[in-house]
Amino acid sequence: MGDITVEVGSVKYRGTMDVNNVISAVESWLKDHDYSVSETKRSHKSDEREIKLEADKKIHEYVKVEAVVELKFRDLQDVELLRHGQKVRVQDGYCDIFIEGTVKLDPYKRFKGSDFLQKLGDFVNDYILKKDINNTWKNKHYYELLDLHKTVKGVLEFETPVSAK
Amino acid sequence: MCEKSSVVKDLNVEFEGVFSMKGLYKLIDDYFDRLGYDKKEKKTFEAQKKDGKYMEIELEYSFKLNDYTKAIHEVKLKGTGLRQVDIKRGDRKVRMNKGKLKVSTGAKIETDTSSKWEGKPVYYFLRTLWNKYVWSNMSKSFEKEIKGTANHLVAEVKAYLNLGKY
Numbered sequence: 571m572g573d574i575t576v577e578v579g580s581v582k583y584r585g586t587m588d589v590n591n592v593i594s595a596v597e598s599w600l601k602d603h604d605y606s607v608s609e610t611k612r613s614h615k616s617d618e619r620e621i622k623l624e625a626d627k628k629i630h631e632y633v634k635v636e637a638v639v640e641l642k643f644r645d646l647q648d649v650e651l652l653r654h655g656q657k658v659r660v661q662d663g664y665c666d667i668f669i670e671g672t673v674k675l676d677p678y679k680r681f682k683g684s685d686f687l688q689k690l691g692d693f694v695n696d697y698i699l700k701k702d703i704n705n706t707w708k709n710k711h712y713y714e715l716l717d718l719h720k721t722v723k724g725v726l727e728f729e730t731p732v733s734a735k
Numbered sequence: 736m737c738e739k740s741s742v743v744k745d746l747n748v749e750f751e752g753v754f755s756m757k758g759l760y761k762l763i764d765d766y767f768d769r770l771g772y773d774k775k776e777k778k779t780f781e782a783q784k785k786d787g788k789y790m791e792i793e794l795e796y797s798f799k800l801n802d803y804t805k806a807i808h809e810v811k812l813k814g815t816g817l818r819q820v821d822i823k824r825g826d827r828k829v830r831m832n833k834g835k836l837k838v839s840t841g842a843k844i845e846t847d848t849s850s851k852w853e854g855k856p857v858y859y860f861l862r863t864l865w866n867k868y869v870w871s872n873m874s875k876s877f878e879k880e881i882k883g884t885a886n887h888l889v890a891e892v893k894a895y896l897n898l899g900k901y
Contacts, residue, residue: 579776585783709773719776728781729790729817729832730760733774 574708576671578715583665583726586651588658589643592665593621595725596639599718600625605637617663619643626674632699634677635711639718640668667722671715673707737850739807742878743842743885750836750896753822755829756790756814759836762895763794763810766888772796772808787816787834797845804874805845806881808888813837838892842885844877846870 600607605625613620620643626636646663676682681691695703716733724731767774778793792812799805817834847853852862 577775579779582778582780583782585781716774716776719779723779726781728779729756729788729814730792732757732761733764 573675574673574703576673576708576712576715578669578671578712578719580669581665581667581719581722581726581728583728584663586649586660586662587665587726588660589619589646589665592667592722592725593641595721596623596641596667596718599721600637600639603627603714603718617644617646619646628677629707631678632676632680633707634674635707635714636672636674637715637718638668638670638672640666642666642668665726669715669719669722671711673703673711675703737805737848738846739843740846741841741843742881743840746840746885746889748836748838748889748892748896748898750838750898751834753820753831753833754836754896756812756817756832756836759838759892759895760792760812762891763812763888766891767796767808770798770884772798772806784816787818788814790814790817799848800877803846803848804877805848806842806877806884807845808840808842808881808885810888811837811839813839836896838889840885840888842881844874844881846874 597607600623605627607623607625609621610624611620611622619641621641623639623641624636625639626634628634642665643661644664646661649660649662651658651660675695676691681687681694720731720733764774773796775795775797776792777795778791780792781788781790790813794810794812796808796810797805813836814832815835817832820831820833821828822831823829846866847862852858852865
């Protein structure tokens with residue numbers, strides 16, 4: 571059992587939005603949830619913006635969780651809107667946000683190096699920690715990232731920024 | 736590969752009028768959460784159009800019935816021409832949506848979820864025997880349960896939209 575991928579899904583939107591606000595909302599969500607964030611990609615063309623954020627968090631010595639968030643904006647045009655009597659400059663265009671997570675087991679490779687250690691590691695993952703891996707860490711990470719999904723929907727003023735969990 | 740068989744196909748509810756999309760989404764989410772289902776939001780799309788908002792949401796709820804079987808419910812929400820309206824309820828204003836809505840649900844049953852019975856030809860053969868002589872009887876009770884869950888959801892959605900009483 572190696573890394574476990576947690577697919578959360580994507581959010582697609584067409585309309586007016588504050589691009590900087592969306593990016594900072596994702597960044598601050600990750601920081602507020604104790605992730606160390608690194609920006610691995612940032613491109614800014616005339617009407618396109620693309621940002622990739624990679625974040626990780628140590629759960630304990632044997633488990634680390636990672637999150638990858640890709641934000642793609644295209645066909646952006648600056649527009650001015652009246653909000654509560656004030657002029658606000660926002661962008662009109664398309665937005666695609668992809669969220670994916672990974673549960674990394676044995677991130678410090680303590681069960682690597684020899685065949686015996688490798689087999690011992692497999693035994694630990696497949697028999698001793700199997701329920702913890704699937705029922706605790708994987709699910710917990712998934713529902714944590716689902717909260718990010720919900721936050722993104724809230725920032726983009728979706729009709730359904732709610733969830734039972 | 737696990738095997739999937741459809742239990743309920745395309746139970747549709749169509750509605751036009753004033754409703755709360757947020758409330759409806761929460762109703763569906765809470766319903767499956769109460770039953771202990773896992774959630775996956777497969778598609779989330781919204782677009783602002785001239786005639787109002789267009790939105791599409793595809794939700795998948797799954798529940799492990801046992802080590803061999805999983806129940807999967809798919810719910811699709813499609814809203815067109817949605818506009819925000821404020822309705823007065825007593826002394827306070829409530830934000831609602833006005834427009835067209837379509838809710839489609841379907842359910843299927845997934846067997847051999849971890850693909851354990853496909854590693855060798857003999858396993859595959861055993862699975863075929865199992866499915867034909869043992870599983871076919873067992874699956875009826877699961878199918879009944881899944882159908883009940885899907886029908887109850889549709890009834891709840893209808894009741895929420897004031898379309899019918901159950």
